[in-house]
Amino acid sequence: MSKLLLSVAYFLVATPVGWASxxxxxxxxxxRDRRAQTYWSA
Amino acid sequence: MxxxxxxxxxxxxxxxxxxxxxxxxAAAAQEERFSRKRHDSSFPAQAVGYCxxxxxxxxxxxxxxxxxxxxxxKFRRVLATLVGAAPTSVSSFSDxxxxxxxxxxxLRTLEVVRRELESLDRGAVPAIVARRxxxxxxxxxxxxxxxxxxxxxxxxxVGEWATTTLWHGRGSELTSLAEIRFPHSLGLLYSAFTxxxxxxxxxxxxxxxGLAPYGxxxxxxxxxxxxxxxxxxxxxxxxxxxxxxxxGHVMTGRAFEKxxxxxxxxxxxxxxxxxxxxxxxxxxVTEEVMLGLARTARERTGESTLCLAGGVALNCVANGKIVxxxxxDELWIxxxxxxxxxxxxxxxxxxxxxxxxxxxxxTGQDAMSGALLGPAFSDAQIADYLRSRGIPHHRxxxxxxxGEVAAALADGKIIGWxxxxxxxxxxxxxxxxxxxxxxxxxxxxxxxLKTKFRESFRPFAPAVLAQDAKDYFDLSQxxxxxxxxxxxxxxxxxxxxxxxxxxxxxxHVQRSTIPAVTHVDCSARVQTVSAVGNPGYHELxxxxxxxxxxxxxxxxxxxxxxxxxxxxxxxxxxxxxRTNIDMLAMGNFLLHKSEQPAWTEEGDWRTEIPLD
Ligand SMILES: [Fe+2]
Numbered sequence: 001m002s003k004l005l006l007s008v009a010y011f012l013v014a015t016p017v018g019w020a021s022x023x024x025x026x027x028x029x030x031x032r033d034r035r036a037q038t039y040w041s042a
Numbered sequence: 043m044x045x046x047x048x049x050x051x052x053x054x055x056x057x058x059x060x061x062x063x064x065x066x067x068a069a070a071a072q073e074e075r076f077s078r079k080r081h082d083s084s085f086p087a088q089a090v091g092y093c094x095x096x097x098x099x100x101x102x103x104x105x106x107x108x109x110x111x112x113x114x115x116k117f118r119r120v121l122a123t124l125v126g127a128a129p130t131s132v133s134s135f136s137d138x139x140x141x142x143x144x145x146x147x148x149l150r151t152l153e154v155v156r157r158e159l160e161s162l163d164r165g166a167v168p169a170i171v172a173r174r175x176x177x178x179x180x181x182x183x184x185x186x187x188x189x190x191x192x193x194x195x196x197x198x199x200v201g202e203w204a205t206t207t208l209w210h211g212r213g214s215e216l217t218s219l220a221e222i223r224f225p226h227s228l229g230l231l232y233s234a235f236t237x238x239x240x241x242x243x244x245x246x247x248x249x250x251x252g253l254a255p256y257g258x259x260x261x262x263x264x265x266x267x268x269x270x271x272x273x274x275x276x277x278x279x280x281x282x283x284x285x286x287x288x289x290g291h292v293m294t295g296r297a298f299e300k301x302x303x304x305x306x307x308x309x310x311x312x313x314x315x316x317x318x319x320x321x322x323x324x325x326x327v328t329e330e331v332m333l334g335l336a337r338t339a340r341e342r343t344g345e346s347t348l349c350l351a352g353g354v355a356l357n358c359v360a361n362g363k364i365v366x367x368x369x370x371d372e373l374w375i376x377x378x379x380x381x382x383x384x385x386x387x388x389x390x391x392x393x394x395x396x397x398x399x400x401x402x403x404x405t406g407q408d409a410m411s412g413a414l415l416g417p418a419f420s421d422a423q424i425a426d427y428l429r430s431r432g433i434p435h436h437r438x439x440x441x442x443x444x445g446e447v448a449a450a451l452a453d454g455k456i457i458g459w460x461x462x463x464x465x466x467x468x469x470x471x472x473x474x475x476x477x478x479x480x481x482x483x484x485x486x487x488x489x490x491l492k493t494k495f496r497e498s499f500r501p502f503a504p505a506v507l508a509q510d511a512k513d514y515f516d517l518s519q520x521x522x523x524x525x526x527x528x529x530x531x532x533x534x535x536x537x538x539x540x541x542x543x544x545x546x547x548x549x550h551v552q553r554s555t556i557p558a559v560t561h562v563d564c565s566a567r568v569q570t571v572s573a574v575g576n577p578g579y580h581e582l583x584x585x586x587x588x589x590x591x592x593x594x595x596x597x598x599x600x601x602x603x604x605x606x607x608x609x610x611x612x613x614x615x616x617x618x619x620r621t622n623i624d625m626l627a628m629g630n631f632l633l634h635k636s637e638q639p640a641w642t643e644e645g646d647w648r649t650e651i652p653l654d
Contacts, residue, residue, distance in 0.1 A: 006136040010128065014135060015590045018128035028126045028225055032271060032503035040208075040220040040338075 050391025065398025110384030174199020182387030257318030276334025412575030416464025
């Protein structure tokens with residue numbers, strides 16, 4: 001895989017997917033929920 | 043016919059192999075000991091070979107191979123991280139993705155493992171299964187522990203998604219109760235500070251912990267306010283704006299520098315007050331989190347004993363705080379708590395699923411054989427080696443060995459102690475150890491400068507006869523794997539007059555009757571030695587006590603700085619000759635430095651061993 005192709009894929013696919021997913025559910029839970037009682041998940 | 047399961051951990055850091063026989067750890071070793079490359083992460087071909095040899099088995103005799111994490115799940119996390127960090131992670135993306143995809147990529151790790159095993163030419167390869175990273179840690183913490191049931195906590199950097207997991211272990215079952223997921227990781231928080239203080243991530247954490255007693259935790263509030271939000275139940279959330287590990291190859295960047303008074307310390311650069319205080323601060327916060335996690339573990343399981351594994355479980359200072367807190371009656375920590383131990387845990391998880399029992403429960407002993415799960419060398423093998431090289435030596439009556447070595451130790455000699463099976467895990471526990479007299483205030487510097495070739499701000503660890511431990515340390519339980527830090531008992535402490543020493547010179551101020559193993563805060567990283575785990579070592583400590591009244595020895599790993607711990611007689615002899623070790627006790631053979639021929643070797647080995 002060439003670096004160029006990967007970079008193109010990065011900006012055309014990864015970047016918009018990243019933006020969209022952050023709008024919907026924040027997969028890395030970066031936003032802090034101040035009301036949360038705990039950060040444990042079951 | 044007994045059932046064998048082979049476990050493998052590889053391709054990240056410190057590869058290892060382990061074989062479990064009917065649910066009992068029978069052989070385990072890290073690849074670095076054979077390849078002589080520290081923290082070797084390549085496929086553990088020699089470690090697998092050793093494990094099979096130890097059991098006299100071929101791969102056909104093995105029922106299943108267990109890999110210590112799930113490559114597919116891990117890839118999904120890596121991808122989600124890269125996508126999540128877009129558009130700032132392009133270089134990391136184009137570096138990482140090709141390593142995972144494609145032929146032989148990390149996504150196909152299980153196929154690669156199969157091919158590697160096939161190329162060993164040791165019989166048909168059985169089914170290979172992947173266990174989750176934290177399940178491997180949890181299995182390594184609970185199944186070999188002496189407890190019928192216990193709470194289990196695993197805390198590390200990251201495997202697939204989980205960074206902290208809580209389990210309930212009962213009999214031969216482990217139930218997952220709760221987890222905290224990447225990027226929120228106590229291990230990575232500690233690694234970020236390790237990196238920022240100029241030490242190597244994944245191995246320098248130990249140094250940062252050793253630095254903490256020199257500092258004041260004046261950054262602890264700042265860490266709690268900005269970097270980590272800690273709930274009363276010990277769960278936590280990191281503010282990712284201050285960390286760089288989502289984006290790429292480093293742990294910290296500009297935001298961290300702004301918060302903590304300037305750029306990171308360069309590797310090998312001078313240590314300043316700031317690094318002392320950063321170390322003290324992150325250590326304090328880590329202890330606070332670990333205590334919170336322990337409290338939750340107690341509440342959620344109702345158990346009175348706790349098992350620990352994962353890289354953070356090597357933080358023996360935090361472990362000592364959990365013991366002191368009394369939250370649990372007793373702690374048991376897997377000696378190979380880091381990812382090497384995942385090989386053992388994965389194999390144990392599979393063995394239990396296939397119906398193995400835990401027959402050791404009820405005996406009061408754990409199933410780790412004192413962590414002595416590596417290669418042993420018989421007197422015949424050692425004699426062959428010595429004769430083939432024409433190495434001058436004395437053969438002793440086994441009954442005389444302990445007495446002779448104890449006399450030399452009492453005389454201030456530094457001893458290379460090569461006995462029994464090699465330790466599994468990062469610590470030397472009296473099978474591949476360098477030993478000295480802890481009462482000698484000059485011993486710490488003597489071993490560090492002339493044997494290890496380093497200046498160290500850490501004292502050595504004491505090995506103490508289990509039955510005498512209470513006279514020397516404030517320790518309420520056994521610590522067979524050197525994973526608990528305790529205070530030196532008041533009766534052994536000496537009044538300290540202000541010597542005017544500052545910084546790492548504080549280590550040379552005598553604070554106790556055993557200065558070589560006493561840290562600047564009067565703490566010590568204790569190994570308690572009982573006759574069961576390692577009888578020869580117990581005998582040596584007893585002989586030293588009989589001669590001197592002191593049941594404690596300095597114990598440090600048998601290697602020079604940056605080198606893996608010695609494995610074979612040849613490794614041991616080489617290290618003996620390169621250093622100022624006075625005497626080498628190998629099996630029942632005693633070698634005196636003064637009788638050895640001059641040591642010559644090509645090149646400068648000191649430039650060939652990388653700094654640690
Ligand atoms: Fe781990």
